[in-house]
Amino acid sequence: MIDQLVTVLTEASIFAIMALGLNVVWGWSGDFDLAFYGYVALGAYMTLVLTIGPASDPTTYIFGLSLPFPLAVLLGTLSAMVLGLIVGAIALRHLRGIYFSIVTLGAVYVLSTFASQFVPLFNGYPGLSGLVDPMGDFFGIDYASYQYFYLGLCVVLLAAVLIGVTRLSGSRFGLALRTVREDERAAAVFGRDIYRLKLKAYVIGAGLGGFAGGLFAGYLTAFNTSAWSPLETVTLYAAILVGGRGSTRGVILGVAVMVLGLQEATRYLPEVPGHPDWAPAFRLILTGVVLVLFIRFRPQGMIPERRMRDRTPPGSSGREAEVVAGPQPVTGPALDTGAA
């Protein structure tokens, strides 16, 4: 029971970091990026090839440098950012709306194909394994208590990401991205370089995806193409949409509902003989239903993005009064941005 809770919480923390990254791209900047899980996968693959030893027959992969885990995660994050920079630089230049989504979907399928078919890169379809209890030896943690250590690590890192993301969200940088999301032309008219802003957001998102991917690799100890489908991104979108697009607290709630809640709710489904795939499939059906219903009936999510709320009484100069941010229960951010 406790073991199960530890597992689920570790997974949820990692997914929360992914979702926060995707929220920067979709929630703040307004781009429906379908390549996102590619950055998670790249982070995971890179972390693995950097931490495990050199390849031995019959496996083949690049690097195999036996680097320390934190350094490998960092490099994995950086490589995801570089890939994000390349994809973003191409796709964000002229493309908006569904054209952007289609090209990013293409990018992730290309990546997935190469990961599974081009064996010298990440050992192809069987993938990589052998990262056991990263940093466990360094801290002298025994096998039995390692899972608690890793949960703690993930929670601490999630907290750090949360602090950074919360700061950025309400900052001028975060708000400038919101102007781009709400109306690109108006943003440009008031001095914003929309391409650069969108690209920055995209690379930040890719970085958080790669970072979460690195942690995911440490948790799974292995990674291969059957561990991820390019459509994994959809689950993250469902979480963001349920919680509240653009809203940091909303994303955390969304991950709690869609990862923790859905996982737990479907854990005790009866086994159906001859249908081993039935429980995860049922979960994905529910994810799809939730996605459709929320877009239709509550696009702003359960905790809508915070808006600045000025409580200064009219007439006073306002120099001494405070401006508080609070949720505003009107409508969510316009979902449709850019030329669809």
Next chain:
Amino acid sequence: MTALLEVAGLAKHFGGVYAVDACSFTVAEGQVTGLIGPNGAGKSTAIDLMSGFKIPDAGTVLFEGRPIHGRAPHRISRMGLVRTFQSPREWPGLTVLENLILAVWNARREGFLRSLRGPTKAERAATTDQLAHAREILDEFDLLGLRNERAGNLSGGQKRLVEFARIRMAQPRLVILDEPMGGVNPVLGERMATAVLGFITAGTSVVIVEHNLPFIERVTDSVVVMAAGTVIAEGPFESLRSNPAVVDAYLGEMPSYDDVDA
């Protein structure tokens, strides 16, 4: 009177059809300049070319003596030339107050690392000043009560006023208003006129494209008339009534406004 904006020989064609051709005129500093002409005269294309939303095939646009043609919209904006659009382009999901605050672009504060670090004491003070200034402007436009409302929930006329307030907040050297009376209740006419003149007081020169000629007559110091992509006349509004080219271009539409000295 110095020229703030000089347009010379501007041309843009779409698939062989010239929307703007050999278009030249100047805009004086500290004045309201009208840009009028019948539908299809090329006014909208001319604005797009001046503000960087379209790239001219030929010609130059000098703003304060510096070439701006072919530059990206945000660069032109940073140099002090801001425009509006035919339909209001507020940031609908943001509040009215946020719409004003974010009209002020600040390269340093909008940087990623700086934003990650959190605002400095000086920046906090600057924000407080900005908020106070924004409230003053909103009060002037009678929008103060709506400051926490999402801009997307306002009426068409209110959105126009938010746009005007945003420009007052940004304080550019020149603003190009694209049909500001379009979709606005005519009752607001006098108020819009006051607002346009208010830009001049605040140090922002104005170019205004508008079909409502009484409004043009009311607010402009001089007028540029376009037809078939090129400028056919320039001068104070009164001087144009007797200009046969202008009357021709409007197919006799013009004299109907001329009810004083027929």
Next chain:
Amino acid sequence: MHQALLTLGFGLVAAAILSLSALAFTLEYSVTNVANLSHGEILTVGAYCAYEVQQHGGGVILSGLAAAAGGGLLALAVHEGVVDRFVRRGIGGLPTFIATLGVSLIIQNILVVIFGGGNLGYQVPQGAPRTVGPFLWNDTEIQIIVSAVAITALLYVIIQHTRFGKSLRAVSQNRSLASVSGINAHRVAALTWVLAGLIAGYAGFIYAESLGTLSPTFGFQYFLITLTAAVAGGLGRALGTLVGAVIVGIALEFFGGYLSASYNLAFAFAILSLVILARPRGLFVGGRRSVFE
């Protein structure tokens, strides 16, 4: 026989399947302005219908009809249940696009629940290859090509020469204008989706025939290639789509012949990305545009 001609023959078979799938997608897009991400599932469901009929002893013709019927029903359900509700509420293209992604996920996994996630074999007697003009095709391949050409011709007649086709063109040009001039736009859109579903369902059947296998995700993967053809031809343009499908189909066959066929998807997307970046409105429309133009 010359290797290139042989490859071209296979390319034409691939192009025939792709044409039907891409034309159906274009039909859906033209009347609702929604890029339907669950389009691939119409093919998948069509293929599973054909599979079920075959399992119960049905022949090729019955299988094909069942596939078309299944596809038509599913398309109608997606249109009435999701897409039309979004369009009528004025919800924009991108949110509706996202919703159809949700629909895709739902259908794929319903199929997983019913049939399991693995591949199912779909074997039909293919007949011996024989020479047709310069090409070498077996019975199934001839059936695929002949039926695809017939369906395309029939579609052309429907669009160009019937009252329904006229309404369809009017709605795709300007839905609100069509409504004002007395056309029941909703009915036309629904019927167009049914038509698209019939074609896509049948396309799923012939795709399964030529592939020899089917799985809950096979339509989605094929959709990515469909999208390449449709976008290359210019979204919403029937003739362009047809030309795009033929080019992409043949190109992929040649490419697959020289490199591993598993890279086909990646290659299709390389084409797609290049087309979108260079010519967002399709290969056959002139002019570039910036973000703002």
